[in-house]
Amino acid sequence: KAGVTQTPRYLIKTRGQQVTLSCSPISGHRSVSWYQQTPGQGLQFLFEYFSETQRNKGNFPGRFSGRQFSNSRSEMNVSTLELGDSALYLCASSFLGDSTEAFFGQGTRLTVV
Amino acid sequence: GQNIDQPTEMTATEGAIVQINCTYQTSGFNGLFWYQQHAGEAPTFLSYNVLDGLEEKGRFSSFLSRSKGYSYLLLKELQMKDSASYLCAVTGTALIFGKGTTLSVSS
Numbered sequence: 001k002a003g004v005t006q007t008p009r010y011l012i013k014t015r016g017q018q019v020t021l022s023c024s025p026i027s028g029h030r031s032v033s034w035y036q037q038t039p040g041q042g043l044q045f046l047f048e049y050f051s052e053t054q055r056n057k058g059n060f061p062g063r064f065s066g067r068q069f070s071n072s073r074s075e076m077n078v079s080t081l082e083l084g085d086s087a088l089y090l091c092a093s094s095f096l097g098d099s100t101e102a103f104f105g106q107g108t109r110l111t112v113v
Numbered sequence: 114g115q116n117i118d119q120p121t122e123m124t125a126t127e128g129a130i131v132q133i134n135c136t137y138q139t140s141g142f143n144g145l146f147w148y149q150q151h152a153g154e155a156p157t158f159l160s161y162n163v164l165d166g167l168e169e170k171g172r173f174s175s176f177l178s179r180s181k182g183y184s185y186l187l188l189k190e191l192q193m194k195d196s197a198s199y200l201c202a203v204t205g206t207a208l209i210f211g212k213g214t215t216l217s218v219s220s
Binding site for chain 1: 212
């Protein structure tokens with residue numbers, strides 16, 4: 001079966017702009033989680049969506065937001081980009097979230113200049 | 114809050130055994146995952162522990178002690194391809210990762 005698909009793979013944006021990243025989970029998976037990965041901080045949890053509802057949220061500013069559609073596809077949006085937002089953004093899908101194995105996409109590499 | 118600690122870096126030689134430790138403090142705990150991440154790639158699932166004890170899967174084993182907030186990943190018969198980052202993650206209200214342990218295997 002198809003894995004988790006994230007688009008785009010690479011993105012370059014300017015400070016102050018906004019960006020939308022997309023994640024298509026594995027068919028049948030209802031939970032989608034987003035993570036920011038940087039060399040110094042590792043994988044930091046942004047938020048989790050389950051059946052179109054945000055179920056959990058990490059400690060990121062309100063500039064980071066997301067949503068999930070009825071087909072479980074998810075998008076995350078970052079507004080007013082800052083240089084520090086440069087990172088690899090990973091999406092993970094799982095059947096139920098919590099105690100079920102998460103499968104990761106290849107990520108979107110965002111560079112803010 | 115949640116806090117997950119693991120060593121930043123470890124080195125080992127081919128054929129050896131290495132143990133990567135992970136300690137955690139979390140409000141709400143369902144289980145503990147280990148993931149492997151090669152440079153430039155997505156993390157991939159290695160193991161999941163819910164109950165205390167050792168889970169063995171081929172060359173990899175994972176141990177959990179819930180009362181001590183402690184887990185380890187044991188890698189046997191190390192191969193060069195095992196050079197990667199190993200991520201400990203706990204699940205309670207969400208799946209939260211430690212910063213990862215970068216393992217370098219040399220010949």
